[in-house]
Amino acid sequence: MAHHLGKADWTDNERVQRMARTYSMRYDENFWNAFRSLTGIEPRPVVADFGCGPGLLLVDVAKRLKAHTAIAIDESEQMLSLAETNLREKTNLDSIIIQQVNLDTGKVQVASISIDLAFSGFMLHEVANPRDFVSDVFRLIKLGGIYVVYDYVSGNEERFVQKMIEQGMSEDGARKRYPHMCKHSADDIVSILESSGFVDCHALILDDIRAVVVGLKR
Numbered sequence: 001m002a003h004h005l006g007k008a009d010w011t012d013n014e015r016v017q018r019m020a021r022t023y024s025m026r027y028d029e030n031f032w033n034a035f036r037s038l039t040g041i042e043p044r045p046v047v048a049d050f051g052c053g054p055g056l057l058l059v060d061v062a063k064r065l066k067a068h069t070a071i072a073i074d075e076s077e078q079m080l081s082l083a084e085t086n087l088r089e090k091t092n093l094d095s096i097i098i099q100q101v102n103l104d105t106g107k108v109q110v111a112s113i114s115i116d117l118a119f120s121g122f123m124l125h126e127v128a129n130p131r132d133f134v135s136d137v138f139r140l141i142k143l144g145g146i147y148v149v150y151d152y153v154s155g156n157e158e159r160f161v162q163k164m165i166e167q168g169m170s171e172d173g174a175r176k177r178y179p180h181m182c183k184h185s186a187d188d189i190v191s192i193l194e195s196s197g198f199v200d201c202h203a204l205i206l207d208d209i210r211a212v213v214v215g216l217k218r
């Protein structure tokens, strides 16, 4: 069951497959350029994706940043099953940790201070309480580690509606979803990260409707 208009039913197999199919369109060159310029290319041995979906971002980040361990976290069993297959088939990681957690109500069970790079893609707008959630992420990151959030952002409803129509959504559906899917501005996300303890927070806005935001744990 969908909880609100910004959150789909991620146990539905067709939706799970669609997330995987649209991965390279959503994580396009614009995204990777922003990601690289905000995070650099230094190795990050332990990488974690909160709301990992099909796990394809984790595959790419683990390879690019020479990780030995990937932690895939999601509440959807269907997403995690695909993430595990993708990580096993497409990487040579020493360790693949799969955790099924509803991040609104439960906690991730990994040794604290273990994560070098944490990530959430198209997920922050779905969680019930973003500040509580990001504070939990903060606790699991090593000193010197970073958290990267990628999400739709508010500020340009027309561009969002146009993009959703291109992806097959009705105009009415896109307008109804705009306040939910574009729940935060890039500045809001920076402020959520800062209030959870992250420093040196920066945002890059891509094509008016997506932003990549990074924060450092010092």
Ligand SMILES: C[S@@+](CC[C@H](N)C(=O)[O-])C[C@H]1O[C@@H](n2cnc3c(N)ncnc32)[C@H](O)[C@@H]1O
Pocket: 010, 019, 023, 026, 050, 051, 052, 053, 054, 055, 057, 073, 074, 075, 076, 079, 101, 102, 103, 104, 105, 120, 121, 122, 123, 126, 127, 128
């Ligand atoms: C739009 S999908 C994005 C998946 C993936 N990050 C990507 O970009 O391909 C959002 C994901 O976040 C997960 N998610 C949303 N709210 C969650 C929560 N409270 N706890 C755990 N996972 C959650 C969903 O199950 C889904 O897999």
